[in-house]
Amino acid sequence: MKGNFSTVAVAAAVLAIAGCNVYNGLVNRSEGVDAAWSDINTMLQRRADLVPNLVATVKGYAAHENEVFTEIAEARSKLAGAKTPSESAAADAALSGALGRLLAISEAYPELKANENFLRLQDELSGTENRIAVARKDYNGLVKAYNASIRRLPASLVAGPLGFDKKDYFEPPAGEGAVQTAPSVSF
Amino acid sequence: MPEDNAKSRASRRQGAIGKLLMALGAGAILQSCHTQTQNDAANIAPSSASGAQVAAAAAQNGGAFTGAVPELEPGFVVDPGKILDEAARTALTNEIAALEATTGGGQMGVAIFTTLSGIPVEDAALRMARTWKLGRSGADDGALLLVATQDREVRLEVGLGWEGAIPDSVAGDIIRSISPELKAGKWGEAAQDAVRRVGAAVRGEPAPRRKGGPPDDSDSFPAMPLGMFSLFVGFAMWDSSRGGKRKLRRDGGGDAGTAGAPPIGAFPPSRPHHFRGGFHGGGGGRFGGGGASGRF
Structure with a gap:
C-alpha cells in the first residue's frame, strides 16, 4: 500500500514538472512572437513618422499632386487605427502602394530628385521598408513555429485550456494588394 | 522469506x-x-550549403551568387569569382583589419559577386550577414558591403549595433559617394572607400552601444x-x-530536425577572434535589415 502511494506521489510530481515544462515552453514561444510583433510595430510606426517629412518635401516641388497626398494620409490613419496583425498588414500595404506612387511622381521632378534631403528621406524610407520586410519574415517564422507547437503533442493537450490560441500571420487578407518590396534608389 | x-x-x-x-x-x-x-x-538564418558544394557552384558560375551563402573567409573578403586581384584584396583586408582595430572590435565584411541571379540585393545581403554573423555578439557591431558587378547593384547592410552611428541616410550617403568608383569598375578602391567611411561614421560616435543581446533563455x-x-x-x-x-535503447522518436542539434548551452557565448585557433566566421552580430541599397 505504502509502495503504491509513493509511486502515485512520484507520478504526480513527474506529471506536474512535465506540465510546467510544457507550459513554460509555450510561454517562451508566445513571448517570442509578441516581441517580434512589437518589432514590426516599431518599424511601422517609424515609417509612419517618416511620411510627413517626405510629403512636405515633395509638396515643396509638386504641390498640385493632391490625390496621392490624400491617399497617403488615409492609409496612415488606417494604420494608426489597426488592431490586428492582418489589419495592420492591410493598412501597411495600402501605405506602401501610396508611397510607391509618390516616389513615381517624384521621378517627374528633376529638382526634387536632386534634393539632398529628399534622397536621405528616401534612404530612410526604403531602409525602414526593408526592416519591415525582415521583421515580417521573422515574425511569420515565429508564428508558424508557435502555431505548430500548440497543435503538437504534448502541448496540444494543455494549450487550449490554458488559453494559448493560434496567432495571426502578418499578412494582408487575400486580395488586398500584394506586399511591396522595398524600392531601391537609383543614381 | x-x-x-x-x-x-x-x-x-x-x-x-x-x-x-x-x-x-x-x-x-x-x-x-x-x-x-x-x-x-x-x-532565422538560411542554411548555408556545404563548402564543397559552394566551391563547386562558384567555379561553375564564375562568381555568381545563386542562393547558397559561401563560407566567410579570413580577412572578411568574399570574392569567389576572383574579381579583385591579389594586391587589391590585400589592401582591402588591411583596411578591414584597421577598421576592426579602430572601432574596438567591429567587423565589416565585403562580398563581391558578378550577379545575384535575380535575388533581391536586400535578401542576398541579409542572408550573408545573418549567416556570417559579422560583429560581436551583444554589441552587434557589424556591417557588410555587397557588390554585384554585372547586376550593377550594391548594398551596405548595417548591424543592429551600428544603426545608431550609421542610420540609413548615412548608409545611403556612403553608397552614393562610392558609386562613381563602382561605375568606373574600381571595385577594390570602392570597397576600401566604403570601409573607411564606415569606420569614420562609427568613430564619430563614442563607442558602439551594447544593445540588448540575445533573448534571455536562462529559464530553459x-x-x-x-x-x-x-x-x-x-x-x-x-x-x-x-x-x-543491460537494455540500453536509443530513443529513435522525436523530431527528425533535432537529431543533430547540439545541446542547449553548448554554444560559446562569443566566438574568439579570427586567425587564432581556426576560423569560425563572424563574432555573432545580429542584423535587422538596416542599411541602404543602390544601383550604379
Whole structure:
C-alpha cells in the first residue's frame, strides 16, 4: 500500500514538472512572437513618422499632386487605427502602394530628385521598408513555429485550456494588394 | 522469506521509480528540444550549403551568387569569382583589419559577386550577414558591403549595433559617394572607400552601444541538465532492479530536425577572434535589415 502511494506521489510530481515544462515552453514561444510583433510595430510606426517629412518635401516641388497626398494620409490613419496583425498588414500595404506612387511622381521632378534631403528621406524610407520586410519574415517564422507547437503533442493537450490560441500571420487578407518590396534608389 | 519478499518489493518499487524518472528525463529532454527549435526559429538564418558544394557552384558560375551563402573567409573578403586581384584584396583586408582595430572590435565584411541571379540585393545581403554573423555578439557591431558587378547593384547592410552611428541616410550617403568608383569598375578602391567611411561614421560616435543581446533563455537552461540527470538516475535504478541486465535503447522518436542539434548551452557565448585557433566566421552580430541599397 505504502509502495503504491509513493509511486502515485512520484507520478504526480513527474506529471506536474512535465506540465510546467510544457507550459513554460509555450510561454517562451508566445513571448517570442509578441516581441517580434512589437518589432514590426516599431518599424511601422517609424515609417509612419517618416511620411510627413517626405510629403512636405515633395509638396515643396509638386504641390498640385493632391490625390496621392490624400491617399497617403488615409492609409496612415488606417494604420494608426489597426488592431490586428492582418489589419495592420492591410493598412501597411495600402501605405506602401501610396508611397510607391509618390516616389513615381517624384521621378517627374528633376529638382526634387536632386534634393539632398529628399534622397536621405528616401534612404530612410526604403531602409525602414526593408526592416519591415525582415521583421515580417521573422515574425511569420515565429508564428508558424508557435502555431505548430500548440497543435503538437504534448502541448496540444494543455494549450487550449490554458488559453494559448493560434496567432495571426502578418499578412494582408487575400486580395488586398500584394506586399511591396522595398524600392531601391537609383543614381 | 519475508525479508526476501520485502527486498523484491523494494526492488520492484525502485524499478518503477526508475522508469518514472526516465519518463521525466525524456520529457525534459523533449522539452529542451522544443526550446532548441524555438531558438533556431528565432534566429532565422538560411542554411548555408556545404563548402564543397559552394566551391563547386562558384567555379561553375564564375562568381555568381545563386542562393547558397559561401563560407566567410579570413580577412572578411568574399570574392569567389576572383574579381579583385591579389594586391587589391590585400589592401582591402588591411583596411578591414584597421577598421576592426579602430572601432574596438567591429567587423565589416565585403562580398563581391558578378550577379545575384535575380535575388533581391536586400535578401542576398541579409542572408550573408545573418549567416556570417559579422560583429560581436551583444554589441552587434557589424556591417557588410555587397557588390554585384554585372547586376550593377550594391548594398551596405548595417548591424543592429551600428544603426545608431550609421542610420540609413548615412548608409545611403556612403553608397552614393562610392558609386562613381563602382561605375568606373574600381571595385577594390570602392570597397576600401566604403570601409573607411564606415569606420569614420562609427568613430564619430563614442563607442558602439551594447544593445540588448540575445533573448534571455536562462529559464530553459535547467531542462537539459535535469533531464539528463534524471534519465541517468532512471537508467541506473532500472538497471540495478533488473539485476544488471543491460537494455540500453536509443530513443529513435522525436523530431527528425533535432537529431543533430547540439545541446542547449553548448554554444560559446562569443566566438574568439579570427586567425587564432581556426576560423569560425563572424563574432555573432545580429542584423535587422538596416542599411541602404543602390544601383550604379
